[in-house]
Amino acid sequence: MTRTCTTTSMRARASPRTRVLSNARREATTRGINRRSVLQPRQQGWRVARGALGDDATHAKRPASAVIVGGGPTGLATAIALARRGWTNVEVWERLQKPAPSADTSVWGDAKRSYNVGLSGRGQSVLKDLDLFDEVIDKCAVVKGRMDWGPDGEPKERLANKTYDTQVIQRDRLVSVLVEAIEKKYSDKVSIMYNVAAVDCEFTEEGVKLERGPCDDTCDLAAAVSVGTTTTPVVFGAEGNTMRSAVVREMDENKSCRTKIVKFPNKNARVYKTIPLYLPSHMRKDLNYSARKGGVALECLPTKEGVLVGIMLVKPDDEETCTKLSSKDSLKQFFQQEFPMFVDYIRDEDIEDMAKSKFFGLPSFGYVEKSLNMGGQAVLLGDSIHTVKPYFGLGVNSAWEDVRILIDSLDKADGDTNVAFPEYTKKRVADAKALVTLSRSFDGGFLTFVLPLIVDSIFNKIAPWLFMPNTIQMLQKEEWSFSDIEKRKWLDRVMQGAVIASLATTLARAVFQLSRQFLFPFIVRTLARGGA
Structure with missing residues (x-):
């Protein structure tokens, strides 16, 4: 039985509690949120055609060349997907040096090498579509749960109940696997330039003018010096979570572009x-x-x-x-x-x-709103449009979803970026904001993080056919977009508030009736005897 069918049958019984929940649903609808969209995930085109990212179709309207600014997991996945679609003369600019070979155990056995990233169902599905799953998983460690010591010092083992096993790999090692795939399969179409950063960007009628300069993991992008100029028809901005890259900065400051960067103060810095x-x-x-x-x-x-x-x-x-x-x-x-x-x-x-x-x-929270593209000349994806703290494995997995949605838009437009880039913005800009908004709620204290998780768990246990699991669990459901999760959790809060208010009102009435029947007469009799 689906949730909508259950809801209909519950409405027919019309118990007081059901009427409260039904009223909550109607309130959500009147506020402009479609009831079906919040009770069930939207079947967006890119979710229905899951295998689309793995296609090797050739884009007839692709540009003659392109530059991808950022050679991390997002930029490299984008390069691979484009190469599979016939794009050539694709340059990837990466400000760090080339990583060590992924099979070099003397390097990757050193735990000081780099931090780990977790690949959830969202990320693993992208790897399968790009035909990279086996290569990456071969270098991963599986994580099936947690062993957690709380403040009391007592350990508790909790195994995850998911449809997939989280795969963990060092971030730099993941980059190494993707680099090796490009060198092995797509070296005639994609070239990677290391220790190179985009230090300036300008949109012109001839194309995107990019100034490049030497860089590394310690250089200041704002102070980097240009040593050369490249003009390209299209640029992909995928330069990590700095939100200071030249492409993002130019799009934010350019009056002809609607792109706006939203940054939040780091109130819980670590x-x-x-x-x-x-x-x-x-x-x-x-x-x-x-x-x-x-x-x-x-x-x-x-x-x-x-x-x-x-x-x-x-x-x-x-x-x-x-x-x-x-x-x-x-x-x-x-x-x-x-x-x-x-x-x-x-x-x-x-x-x-x-x-x-x-x-x-750790990075501060931030996102890009209104537009993720500058016409057909530039597009942003990955941490450049949604920067979150790496607490719940949302970084690389959500970034690869950006790649999937962008490539799906390019497929439908046969590589015409003037059509595809605005369509990508329509599909993803709300999700970028929702992802950051949801993630920020985890960065607070008891009232904004712990209490909602407890309330969600209680309501989901009592009525799993109506109330969704907590937000962290919902984010692991790859069939739900981030904006849909945000709307669905809003509806949960409305219904939870309605139920709690209804119970509180019922309890208050019960107390009043008991007081009226027993307490008030007792007080009157006591006062009467005292007066006598």
Whole structure:
């Protein structure tokens, strides 16, 4: 029985609680939210044609060349998809150096190499469409749940109940796999330029004029110096979560472009350091090990080689803790006092390396609104349009969904960017905003994060045919778009509020009736006797 059928039958019974829920649904409809769209996911074209991204169709109206600014997972996936459709002369500009070979265990066995990313069902489906699933999964570690130590120090194992297993891989290693795929299959169509950044961008009648300059992981894009100019018909802006790239900046400042950057202040800032952990053979290697103590969190994810990458998150204004994490002796003592459950799995030399290493910061929330394109000349995707903190595996997975939707739009337009880019904006701009809005709600305290999860769990357990799971679980449902999830959770809040208000009103009436029947007469009799 579908939810709509259940809803209809429940309305026929017309119990008081049902009338409240029905009124809540009607209120949602009158506010402009289609009831069907929030009760069920939209069957968007790109979701129905799941295999479209894997097609090798040739775009007859493709431009003569293109530049992709950003050689991370998003930019490289875009390059591969374009090459499969006959695009040639595609340049990828990447400001970092070329990653090590993905099979080099001497490099990737080092947990200090880079942080891990989790590939959910959303991301894995894109890999299958691009015929890259086996190559990537071969370098991944599977994660089936969590082993979590709460503030009380007691561990709790929780296995995930999902239709897929989360696959975990170092971010740089994932890039290496994609680079190798391009070099093996598409080197005649795609070229990757390393240590190169777009330092300036200008839209002209002849095309997009890009200034390029040398760069690395420490350079300031705003201060980088141009060493050459490239003019291309089309540019794809996929330069990570900086939201400071020349393409994004020019689109935001250009009066003929509707693109606007929305940035949020980082009210819950965190910085981190990494450390490897070596679990004994009897412990599970397919779990996310996690512990929290005194405002500090330690999150550990496995690698293909079995070593865990531990990320210690701390508030940057916690000077006392930051100082402890910067000295070998005080750091070792800190682990013994705050995270004793991990002490036996950490080597002294790694503690010394961690103490010497610098702190890295997490990005602030931000998104691009109104338009993701500049006519048919430029388009934005990935973290450039929706920057979130990497808490729940939404980064690379949502970015690859951008690629899928963009390529689907190009397929329908036979490669005509003047048609495809505006269509992509229509399909994705609301999702970009919704993803960031939903993610920001996780970054708060008890009222904005923990309490809604508890309320959602209670209502979903009582009436799973009506109330959806909590937002974190909903984000893992790849058949739901982010904007649909946002609307659906809004409807849940309306119905939850209506039910709670109805119960509170019923309870208040019951208390009043009992008081009227028993308490008031008792008070009158007592006063009468006292007066006598």
